[in-house]
Amino acid sequence: MTLAVRHFTGLVYRAHHPRWAFTPLSGEGAKKYGGRFNRPGSEALYTSLDLTTAWMEAQQGFPFKPQPMTMVAYQVNCADIADLQDLAVQQSLDYDSTDLGCAWEDLALQNREPPTWRLADRLQAQGIAGILVRSFAPGCTDDSRNLVLWQWSNAEPHAIQIIDDQNRLPKTQDSWV
Structure with missing residues (x-):
């Protein structure tokens, strides 16, 4: 089966624990x-298509007791992206929103393999660099979207660049010592 892929170009966001x-x-x-x-x-870079979703993703489970975060923006120009929001793509993979929104942490703690891990393995084996998928973080809606990358670099076809024109991000962890 050949999966339809797309090229994603645009801004994404990620909220980091300031220490990292x-x-x-x-x-x-x-x-x-x-x-x-x-x-x-297995490495992955989790980003969101809007600031609110990035914040909610980073605050998983604590949306009403926010903790300090550093918000970072990225410019992405990445090929080989599967859009898991597309129902036809979900059907071709034999997955649905219930599978995608599974309680993956609970399953992993029970030594059961989450279906989303099997899906990620399968997509990576097909050369998929990442996915567009809705956020399942508490407080997010169907319009809250993430871009999850398994392949990324500073060059095409999987380019992602940090936006830090004024060099505000720390260069080392020394600021925490």
């Missing part, structure tokens, strides 16, 4: 702990 703002292109946290669309040991 010096590595805004790192997928190390996701690699270490896993995420909805990556198992531990």
